Amino acid sequence: MKITALETFLVAPRWLFLRIATDEGITGWGEPIVEGRADTVRAAVGELADYLIGTDPLRIEDHWQVLTKGGFYRGGPVLSSAVSGIDQALWDIAGKTYGVPVHQLLGGHVRDRVRVYAWVGGDTPSRAAEHAQEQIAAGFTAVKMNGSAQLAPIDTPASTQAVLDRVAAVREVLGDERDIAVDFHGRMSTAMSRRLLPLLEFLQPMFVEEPVLPEHARDLRQLVDSSSVPLAVGERLYSRWDFRDVLATGIAVAQPDVSHAGGISEVRRIASLAEVHDVSVAPHCPLGPISLAASLQLAFAIPNFLIQEQSLGIHYNRGSDLLDYLLDPSPFRFTDGYANRPLAPGLGIDIDEDAVRQAAEHGHSWRNPVWRHADGAFAEW
Structure with a gap:
């Protein structure tokens, strides 16, 4: 079997899909994307395609090694995301070739169902509480919310209290x-996180995500030591080498993204490295259906898995959502806050190719917002 073509599709709301075709008629789908940089990643996939055309798609590990290291310059979100989508598609082809779901190729399932969480919006305590109540009604047993809008590097007592009030309102409902x-989303300086984390202890969050920006990862140890709140990081780390020093800081949860951190192949290795440090894994995934399907395959095979993010109904998805590109939505029907084990070959989903091609005729040009502080200086989004 040989790879004959790689096609990419810009589809709303902010995704990039990849289809890999073979000479035996087996196709694989992946989701290579950096949100807001879709065209850049698309170009990277095109450059990597030059090597892949005519090769055996089942040599997944060899392809991963060549694609990540063969260009001399390595790493970074664009290259690793391009490789991620390719890797997902190759595993999809492998599963379909052997007639089994990908998690079976990873050693079989270690759990019977996977816990998932839903997003909670709302700028005020009352609205956040309402959204949490809606997710409870939908059967979810866990939710995630943003800790705040933009904050100054050292903000006022009122801003600090606003964070606590919103989280407390959701805790009361839950x-x-x-x-x-x-989710602190990297919006907090180390100083603000050091202030907020001890104040959140009585609300017992499952974890606080991205308490510092990835470039300040060396500060994680002091935050771990400052409070009992479990800390989670990883959506902007792109390899096991990026995670190596971070895992040793005492974080509780690693959050590699299967569309950013080297695909199924590398996220599996990151999870094994995390296990050495007694760190759980909660894959980051506010993306599309292919990324979620790949994440779930990993979740069933990772022993130290904690919980899975998913983006059905998230605010990013206005106008288009995950189910719009599936022939059968049943893999993403959650029961009592859990996903059932997929049994179909490959990634376990059937992409509606006609819907994808139609959406790609319009494409998208999504960009994340640029925030500014009251004085006009740039603020972290």
């Missing part, structure tokens, strides 16, 4: 039998 995760 009660003690459900979980809440709080």
Whole structure:
């Protein structure tokens, strides 16, 4: 079997899909994307395609090694995301070739179902509480919310209290039998995180995500030592080498993204490295259906898996959502906050190719917002 073509599709709301065709009629799908840089990643996939055309798609590990290291310059979100989507598609082809889901090729399932969480929006405590109630009604047992809008490097007591009030409102709705995760999104300086984390302890979040920007990862140890709140990082780390020093800081949860961190092949290795440090894995995935399908295949095979992010109904998805590109939505029908084990070959989903091609005729040019502080200086989004 040989690879004959790689096609990419810009599809709303902000995704890039990849289709890899073979001379035996087996196709694989992947999702190579850097949100807001879709065209850049698309160009990278095109450059990597020059090597892949005519090769055996089942040599997944050899392809991973060549694609990540064969160009001399290595790493970074664009290259690793391009490789991620290719890797997903190759595993999809492998599963379809052998007639089994990808998790079976990874050693078989280690759990019967996978816990997932839903997003909670709302700028005020009351609105956040309402959204949390909606997710409870939908059967979810865990939610994640942003900790705040933009914050100054050292903000006021009122801004600090606003964070606490919103999280407390959601905790009150959830009660003690459900979980809440709080995403700091890299918006907090180390000083603000050091202030906020001890104040959040009584609300017992499952974890606080990205308490510092990745370039300040050396500060994680002092944050771990400053409070009992479990810390989670990883959506902007792109390889096991990026995670190596971070895992040793005492974080509780690693969050590699299967569309950014080298695909199924590398996220599996990151999870094994995390296990050495007694760190759980909660794959980052606010993306499309292919990325979620790949994440779930990993979730069933990773022993130290904690919980899976998914983006159904998230605010990014206005106008188009994950189910719009599937022939059968049943793989993403969650029961009591859990995903059932996929049994179909490959990634376990059937992409509606006609819908993808139609959406790609319009494409998208999504960009993340640029925030500014009151004085006009750039603020972290």
